Amino acid sequence: MxxxxxxxxxxxxxxxxxxxxxxxxxxxxxxxxxxxxxxxxxxxxxxxxxxxxxxxxxxxxxxxxxxxxxxxxxxxxxxxxxxxxxxxxxxxxxxxxxxxIARTFQDLRLFNQMSVEENVLTVMEPVSWIWQPGGCAARQQRLERVHDILARTGLATKARTRALDLSYAERKFLSMARIMAADAxxxxxxxxxxxxxxxxxxxxxxxxxxxxxxxxxxxxxxxxxxxxxxxxxxxxxxxxxxxxxxxxxxxxxxxxxxxxxxxxxxxx
Ligand SMILES: Nc1ncnc2c1ncn2[C@@H]1O[C@H](COP(=O)(O)OP(=O)(O)O)[C@@H](O)[C@H]1O
Ligand SMILES: [Mg+2]
Known part of the structure; x- marks a missing residue:
């Protein structure tokens, strides 16, 4: 030392x-x-x-x-x-x-029983702890944003899949998708x-x-x-x-x- x-x-x-x-x-x-x-x-x-x-x-x-x-x-x-x-x-x-200030966790902390789409959408709900001002957008706009993020993270075809059923790599990308939705x-x-x-x-x-x-x-x-x-x-x-x-x-x-x-x- x-x-x-x-x-x-x-x-x-x-x-x-x-x-x-x-x-x-x-x-x-x-x-x-x-x-x-x-x-x-x-x-x-x-x-x-x-x-x-x-x-x-x-x-x-x-x-x-x-x-x-x-x-x-x-x-x-x-x-x-x-x-x-x-x-x-x-x-x-x-x-x-x-x-x-947004973060991801080493243990991901996804909503396992929710779909991929819902996991990202919840970030933009005003009740979410990670909620950011950008979450004020109308639901349709929020959904469009979610789908854009899912496309960019390679999760477009998994939108309706439960987080629990994703592969390890997909779970990591979902964690990234959630932070991308945060507007932080x-x-x-x-x-x-x-x-x-x-x-x-x-x-x-x-x-x-x-x-x-x-x-x-x-x-x-x-x-x-x-x-x-x-x-x-x-x-x-x-x-x-x-x-x-x-x-x-x-x-x-x-x-x-x-x-x-x-x-x-x-x-x-
Ligand atoms: N809540 C806690 N209570 C007691 N010790 C903890 C707690 N959190 C972390 N530690 C200890 O603090 C040290 C640093 O942990 P951590 O910050 O997780 O390290 P790193 O992320 O660099 O691997 C480790 O020795 C760990 O065991
Ligand atoms: Mg660590």
């Missing part, structure tokens, strides 16, 4: 410019412990408009826990999370979602491509790129190197709750200390 700690200074010094987009989300000195285990350790990170930031790090590094604190599913012990200058601390998860300003994607076969993750990468090109800001937790390299503007590297690096993909991935941590735990 000493070598890594020493290297942290060098990494910080070598930080690349982050671009000049608006800072949408600013995390400042965030801390969270479970019992004696510090799972978020003084993490500070800015997510700027139009920038794709990939959160990488071994299993248990605290990536999902960081998302959970941003989205109000967990309350930080201390520190600050600002969304366009407004504090998110103390807000409920549905309030945060409605401010324009930023997407927090928790391992959306994990376990996908090669052709599916290439399709996923194409889909994500086209959504990013339309202006959505993305923070994605991902292990698949093809996706990490293929989509990231920046990489933030977490290990044992600490942010060890935040920089351009080349800088972070070519860092031997970080590579040792990353590749030493690829299976987790």
């Amino acid at each position: 000493n070598a890594i700690t020493e290297h942290e200074g060098a990494m910080q010094a070598a930080l690349a410019p982050q671009g000049d987009g608006e800072v949408l989300l600013s995390i400042r000195h965030l801390n969270k412990s479970f019992g004696g285990l510090k799972v978020t350790n003084d993490v500070s990170l800015d997510l700027r408009a139009g920038i794709v930031t990939t959160l990488v790090g071994p299993n248990g590094a605290g990536k999902t826990t960081l998302f959970n604190q941003i989205t109000g599913h967990l309350v930080p012990d201390d520190g600050e999370i600002l969304w366009r200058g407004q504090s998110l601390i103390g807000r409920r998860h549905f309030q945060i979602a409605r401010m324009g 300003r930023i997407w927090l994607l928790d391992e959306p491509a994990s376990g996908l076969d090669r052709s599916s993750y290439k399709r996923f990468l194409g889909l994500l790129r086209s959504e990013v090109a339309k202006g959505v800001t993305v923070c994605i937790i991902e292990h698949n190197l093809d996706i990490v390299v293929g989509i990231s503007d920046r990489i933030a590297f977490l290990d044992q709750g600490k942010l060890l690096a935040d920089g351009l993909p080349d800088e972070v991935l070519k860092n031997p200390h970080l590579a040792a941590i990353y590749f030493g735990d690829q299976t987790s």
